[in-house]
């Protein structure tokens with residue numbers, strides 16, 4: 394990929410930042426600069442918000458027939474599929490993802506737009522008989538300008554989860570991608586225009602969270618903020634949104650449990666558990682980073698899991714056979730390595746991994762996957778989100794202890810449990826405090842179903858028809874009989 398200049402996407406045009414600021418975006422596998430990207434200041438954000446507000450107020454999008462809105466969203470899905478290799482290459486190079494995984498993610502983004510293309514004309518209010526004097530009708534109305542703030546771990550997938558339902562409801566949007574993965578959102582904005590989306594309905598401001606993100610969150614014309622990122626930044630976003638009574642949804646961090654009972658089918662469990670924690674090099678909010686294994690099978694599980702971990706192919710994302718690419722930045726790898734020092738210092742036993750490969754991989758931010766045993770619930774590596782390929786495995790005795798261990802965290806995003814006893818599976822699934830849980834599986838994402846967290850993992854839900862509620866408001870209209 395040659396180094397290009399990538400401007401902000403405002404009002405259907407690509408423009409430089411008003412002050413001309415740019416910053417490079419890098420390939421985490423090689424350190425190569427991929428593009429110089431415009432860095433929005435508060436002035437650019439204000440311009441983007443005013444354009445989006447104007448487009449919302451003039452109604453070109455929200456007043457379009459719902460069927461036509463759906464057709465445009467459907468054309469976006471089609472174009473994503475047609476350009477999927479180009480988008481997958483961008484996502485792989487900007488985010489260090491194995492190309493095979495990046496292709497899968499682009500397919501998922503197309504599915505998201507397709508789902509909401511079909512949902513557009515199935516959103517309606519109710520007719521509510523009030524009293525003898527009349528009836529209430531409810532309308533589901535768009536909110537206005539929505540600020541969509543996206544992290545770097547699944548840049549286009551998560552952007553799609555926000556953009557598609559927001560547009561389906563008739564809102565206008567401004568996307569703020571993470572500074573280190575800005576390219577795919579810009580490419581999507583170009584495709585949306587090609588699909589016939591009116592100019593200024595979907596805008597992208599690239600730049601830092603502290604400047605561009607903050608300007609969006611505090612802008613008086615922004616009605617809704619949908620934020621995905623760390624719990625720490627999410628707290629600040631929510632506090633700032635409070636000043637303007639802005640609607641907020643938050644998808645935040647996680648420290649999810651993987652509970653394995655002694656009657657689990659071990660082979661599929663080991664394989665699936667492996668991907669549940671090492672997918673995307675462990676940079677996944679739904680990562681099952683705390684494994685609780687019932688004592689009778691603890692040793693056998695650990696032996697098999699470590700053996701399989703050591704066969705994970707860490708390497709060039711462009712190689713179709715690569716399982717794990719680099720971490721997103723060298724600073725982030727330093728933070729993960731620091732957790733390994735903390736874990737070692739706390740007395741946990743590292744059975745494998747945590748090595749920085751040399752040779753051909755020395756220029757990238759690579760790290761081999763690490764497994765800890767002899768961990769205790771109070772250790773930092775058991776409590777804090779490491780966001781890298783690091784797993785802690787602990788034994789448990791009985792159902793009650795498994796649930797207690799799983800719930801011993803401020804987070805509540807995802808998780809898995811493995812058993813052949815359906816009664817126990819349902820009891821434990823009901824008792825674990827988490828937004829999503831998979832039984833005999835590690836799958837967390839189903840575009841048709843609500844996705845989101847309990848406790849400090851967030852507020853609100855993405856995906857499914859539920860997401861549309863977060864991008865609309867009810868209006869009740871009373872009609873008198875006489």
Ligand code: NAP
Nearest residue numbers: 544545570571572601602606607622623626644645646678
């Ligand atoms: P992050 O540092 O919180 O950043 C997320 C986004 O917020 C980025 O676009 C960032 O911009 C922006 N931002 C930073 N400071 C801001 C501010 N003051 N105001 C407004 N926006 C601001 O998170 P990350 O490191 O990108 O992503 C990793 C985290 O996301 C992990 O904790 C992970 O668990 C969580 N996550 C959660 C989910 C979920 O669905 N629950 C999904 C994926 C990831 P910059 O890039 O410029 O800093």
